[in-house]
Amino acid sequence: MGFMIASSVPEWLTFAKVFLRHPRDVSSVLPTRKAIAKVLADRIAEKQPQVVIEYGPATGRLSREILSSGKLASGSSLVLIEKTSEFIEYLRATLHDPLVSIAHGSAVDVLDIIKQRGCGKADYIFSGIPLTLMAPEVANAIVANTHAALKDDGVFVQYAFRRNVEPILHRYFPSVRSDSQAYNLPPLTVYEARKHS
Numbered sequence: 001m002g003f004m005i006a007s008s009v010p011e012w013l014t015f016a017k018v019f020l021r022h023p024r025d026v027s028s029v030l031p032t033r034k035a036i037a038k039v040l041a042d043r044i045a046e047k048q049p050q051v052v053i054e055y056g057p058a059t060g061r062l063s064r065e066i067l068s069s070g071k072l073a074s075g076s077s078l079v080l081i082e083k084t085s086e087f088i089e090y091l092r093a094t095l096h097d098p099l100v101s102i103a104h105g106s107a108v109d110v111l112d113i114i115k116q117r118g119c120g121k122a123d124y125i126f127s128g129i130p131l132t133l134m135a136p137e138v139a140n141a142i143v144a145n146t147h148a149a150l151k152d153d154g155v156f157v158q159y160a161f162r163r164n165v166e167p168i169l170h171r172y173f174p175s176v177r178s179d180s181q182a183y184n185l186p187p188l189t190v191y192e193a194r195k196h197s
């Protein structure tokens with residue numbers, strides 16, 4: 001059944017409704033706060049055309065912040081990979097930008113998704129997907145494929161509330177740094193994983 005996008009329904013309510021339908025996949029009742037989305041988007045260095053991928057954009061809070069940061073030069077790509085069909089419908093109805101391409105699928109298929117789009121490997125991959133709530137073999141495959149989908153100097157930025165994602169990142173990435181955004185409630189930890197220290 002289709003999920004109607006009514007312009008009169010606030011974004012947070014759409015998000016909360018989708019959470020109630022898919023609590024395990026969505027894992028958070030509300031979208032990422034704008035201040036947090038900004039802290040995340042600020043990690044992107046200004047470079048000439050670059051490839052940025054986001055796993056689990058939901059209603060696109062972080063995606064919009066990345067676009068409005070002005071860090072993506074023309075010719076860049078922002079590839080959004082979202083598993084939940086209601087969010088795909090919302091993104092297709094509300095997010096129109098020539099740099100954006102929206103893929104309905106799982107982060108585990110990131111390599112096929114970038115191959116189909118011919119955009120090449122990524123400079124940054126952002127993810128708020130709930131790695132620690134997934135079957136371990138799926139979470140492992142996502143992190144392994146993320147490693148393969150990044151350029152040599154690419155960065156995987158994973159953010160998580162209350163959960164320690166470091167062990168799974170360390171399985172594939174030799175360098176993992178984390179910092180806590182304690183002012184956010186619940187506190188948010190942002191992990192940056194790199195192929196080299």
Ligand SMILES: C[S@@+](CC[C@H](N)C(=O)[O-])C[C@H]1O[C@@H](n2cnc3c(N)ncnc32)[C@H](O)[C@@H]1O
Nearest residue numbers: 025028031032056058061062083084106107128
């Ligand atoms: C905590 S929400 C992310 C919030 C969002 N980034 C924001 O800015 O508000 C987690 C998202 O990950 C998506 N998701 C869960 N598993 C996924 C997977 N394997 N691949 C892609 N998206 C996934 C969910 O549908 C949901 O949109």
